[in-house]
Amino acid sequence: MTPREAMRACEGCASHSFTYALSVLGVLALVCTPQIAWSQAFESRAPYAFLYDVNSRTVLYTQRANERFEPASMAKTLTTAVVFDGIAQGTFDLETTFPISEDAWRRGGGPSGRAAMFAELGSSVAIADLLRGLTIISGNDAAIALAEGIAGSEEAFAEQMSELAMSYGATNSAFTNSTGQPERGMYTTARDLVVATTALIDSHPNLYAMFAEDQFSWNNITQRNRNPIFNQIAGADGLFAGFSDEAQYGLVGSVIRDGRRVVFALSGVDTPEGRVDEARRLVRYAFEDFRTVRVAEPGEPIAFARTYGGAQRQVGLMAEQGALELLLPREGVDRVRARVVYESPIPTPIAEGQQLGRLLVERDGTIIQETPLVAASQVETGSMVQRARDGFLELVLGWIPPISFAGSF
Structure with a gap:
């Protein structure tokens, strides 16, 4: 069955109400996807995995994506997002400086034996440098200094992380510190990490470029990018790896090739080498x-x-922006179905470009892509006779509007 034939199989589908609001766009499409793996052609070796195509807003793979685990250093995705957001809002800028407290130095810096930018105790460091210490080398001292400088305490900053995650649609996560150090009440999911990462990249593409810098030097110490897939997987340009005794090895990553970006998260792999291998398989x-x-x-x-x-009894529905393209698996396309849903009846007048419904593409019962549909033309309110006719049909028959796909897909 061709893609067009698969879509035509849904001819006659209609909905009197939406599963969720008409304004659902982009990232929310992946938030609402049921937690089952929709592709049987691939099986991840990671216990938790989620793979997403950013350009087409298509879910490519999901495995136990809504089950919680410790984020470890992958929590720094939200640490970074809070800082980026504050810069975008003008709350502070890249030149603003924050002090390195004893806690940031001792618990996150050199004495900790963990990833650090090695900022000196008592020094003041610009946000631009702290961000590079965070995004390039995953420095815990940088994360703590940013948290303390922005919110006054790491606890208050963690509340901002959780709130921002919620606003992104990452609703199954909670953060208690800026570094991802395991603590009671700290958790996330593979889906939430991808949701947050996608929102971060969409909202702050220029700042996000920091993740792809090859190295960072501070205090006469030069360190290479600590992302384990950087320079290992072509096009990898972020973000964070994590490890905890409970969650094992995880990674939230992004890869861009020829203008197409995919974002993924995985967790529960038992070796660092296995983590990289699994990331490579997903990509x-x-x-x-x-x-x-x-x-x-x-x-x-x-x-x-x-x-x-x-005045016209029907209105065309078209993709909101440009051509309508679907990202489909090379195998098993016969299990792909599409349906149009819209709130009916559609009252007039209707403005050209007015959002009216959505095209839902599904495989094996899972929504893998969602496209907003808008009116292809203007429709004026009809005459009294036309209005009376439709009122009579609704009163006597109920409203069961037919829907037909244009042309043969």
């Missing part, structure tokens, strides 16, 4: 086992929905 699967299929040109309706009381 290879994302870039080699999927293909992009264009199903509608810009401005081309993919379906027609009935209007209520309109």
